[in-house]
Amino acid sequence: MHPRDSADIWSRTRRVRRGFVVAGVLVALLGGVLGADAIRRHIEGEADLQTDPAFYTLPAPLPAGEPGTIIRVEEIASAPLGSTAWRVIYHSRDLHGTDIPVSAVVIVPDLPAPxxxxxxxxxxxxxxGAAAKCAPSLGVDPFQLIEGLHEFLAEGYAIVATDYPGMGVDGASAYLLGVPEANSVLDAVRAARAIDKAQTGDEFVLWGHSQGGQAALFAAERAATYAPELTLLGVAVAAPAANLSELMSDDIVNVSGVTIASYAIPAYEAAYDDRYPDGEIAAILTPAGSAATPEMAALCLLSQNKEIHAIADPLIGGYVRSDPSTTEPWETLLKENSAGSQPLTVPVFVGQGLADELVKPKATEDYVTLLCSQGADVAFHRYPGVTHGLAAYASLPEMLLWLSTVTSGRTPSSTCP
Structure with missing residues (x-):
């Protein structure tokens, strides 16, 4: 996500199609209910923050557990109106198969489950961000970033939202590392099944935006082998970070690329320390880039945007020595962590804003072309004038129709030639 796009994700448009008198009454009633609920959620969310340190602090060493096994769970008092939610910590696996704890939230509607x-x-x-403190589940409103949350709840779906490894619970960051991100997504679905009151089944759909698009696509590629007891129905992504080589090459010349690289470099150094000698991964940095990276990697994108710009803006054009996409070992690592190495056998939805300056439309076009060449069933939708921050919201109307199709057992129409 571009730092300047971060405010976009809160922007949504609604219309009221009623007569003046009826509309006035409904809006007044609805406004009163939602206003009171917003106040309740804020108060409860602030109270939740007081208990977070104890919840996220785990014993060391951590007792071993199978992937998806719950370590700790608590109900979240600030759940959206008409829903019940939990904060959960569960076992997952890192790039090397090592047992790690990961945090997530689970939300279900207050409706009878099938x-x-x-x-x-x-x-x-x-x-x-990439630091533990940047986890969505640690926010006053831990549901705020889930694009489509209210629509999914209204349709009776359960929602599971992982923080990814190294966020929420202290640990090594998995920023833009496809395998551990994917594992954390799939294991979160497993963990939700272990919450009796959630009443989730074994069928699921993946939905991700930007970095989450990479995580969702890798999860789709790995689902059948990593979590064979689950049934994947389809994967939907908006402006996905599918091809990291194109993403890094396109963005390293601007503040977005500097920010992304500052999050990725420490994560890749830790993940691949068995393959590359100390300093080889970070050797791509200039002296100024090397000095700035630790401080930038500790900053959160949404809450510390001003601080990120203060460090990153002067580094534009001088953060790295060369294009990572054509410089080893980055050339190899970016390819390894790009989606598409395995064909997808479930329906795919892809939404892309044509005004996106972070995940460029061409990068997504290239990924869709790859999917089609592999025989995937792809519904590809382009949205003129839509920037990166609004890509998921722009996609929702058509994504929800696609979702109802795949969950009813039907095959959506494909835009592949």
Whole structure:
């Protein structure tokens, strides 16, 4: 997500199509209810913050557990109106298969669940940072970034939203590392099944935006082998970070690329320390870039935007020595963490804003072309004038229609030639 786009994700438009008198009454009543609920949620959210340090602090060493096994769970008092939610910490696996703890939130509607259990929408959030404190579940409103939350609840879906490894619970960052991100998404679905009151079934759909698009696509590629007891129905992404080589090459010349790289470099150094000698991954940095990276990597995109710009803006054009996409070992690592190495056998939805300056339309076009060449069933939608921050919201109307199609067992129409 571009730092300047961060405010866009709060922008939504609604219309009232009623007569003046009826509309006035409904708006007044609805405004009163939603206003009171917003106050309640804020108060409860502030109270939740007081208990967060104890909840997220785990014993060391952590007792071993199978992927998806719950370590700790608590109900969230500030759940949206008409829903019940939990904060959960569960076992997952890192790039090397090592047991790690990961945090997430689970939300279900206060509606009767079907006999087979609720279908799950597994959400992959866009970039919020790479440090533990930047986890969405740690926010006063831990549901704020889940694009489509209210629509999914209204349709009876359960929502599972992982923080990704290293966020929420202290640990090594998995920023833009496809395998551990994917594992954390799939294991969050497993963890939700272990919450009796959630009443989730074994069917799920993946939905992700930007970084979350990469996580969702990798999860789709890995689902059948990593979590064979689950049934993946489809994967939907908006402005996905699918091709990291194109993403880094396109953006390293601006503040977005500097920010993304500052999050990725420490994560890649830790993940690949067994493959590359100390300093080889970070050697791409200029002296100024090397000095600035630790401080930038500790900043959160949404809450510390001003601080990020103060450090990153002067580094534009002078953060790295060369284009990472054509410089080893980055050339190899970016390819390894780009989606598309395995064909997808479930329906795919892709939404892309044509005014996106972070995930460029061409990068998504290239990924869709790859999917089509692999025989995937792809519904590709382009949105003129839509920037990166609004890509998921712009996609929602058509994504929801696609979702109802795949969850009803029908095959959506494909835009592949």
């Amino acid at each position: 006999a087979e259990g609720r279908t799950v929408v597994a959400w992959g959030h866009p970039t919020t």
